[in-house]
Amino acid sequence: MGGNSRLNRTFFMADVLSVAPLLPGKYLCLTNSDGKTGKHIITEAEAYRGEEDMACHARRGRTKRTDVMYRGGGYVYMYLIYGIHWMLNIVTGREGDPQAALIRGIKGYDGPGKLTRHLGIDGSYYGEDLTQGDKIWIEDSGRQLITGKGKRIGIDYAGEYWRDIEWRFYLK
DNA sequence: TCAGTGATTAGG
């Protein structure tokens, strides 16, 4: 055996500050249009945590866009930024507590907009269940990996505290 | 350094 295992609901329903550091090193898995499976090592992720986090989209509450963040861990949150780039996020935490981890890099494609373009992921993935189906899911690599941490990128508007907190996690 | 590009959101 020794096969990789798909991460389940329990994994994603933990707090984003527990889940996001565990994502680098795991496999992002997709079934492409040819029916073949592609697996990509996640290299970097950022945590966005609750309505109090002034950098989190849910800071303005539950809207059509942020709705999926309130459904509980294990779903995909997609949004378009600057009219061009689709961002891939993994919803975490308990139902009613909006959290997500932004996938900022996979091996070979650093940059949240670059990786979605390369993988062909867009708004049609909004709300996908990572624990069901064969469109998109995440697998454990079975390896213990060390992650570094740093400040989140591109959120200078969020104020001193939220801007400087080290909620970005990357493979060393 | 800075323009592109369009969904989302608050406000009138």
Add this chain to the structure above:
DNA sequence: CTAATCACTGAG
């Protein structure tokens, strides 16, 4: 309806 904002990227 309008206008501002934006978890980015690539060209110069």
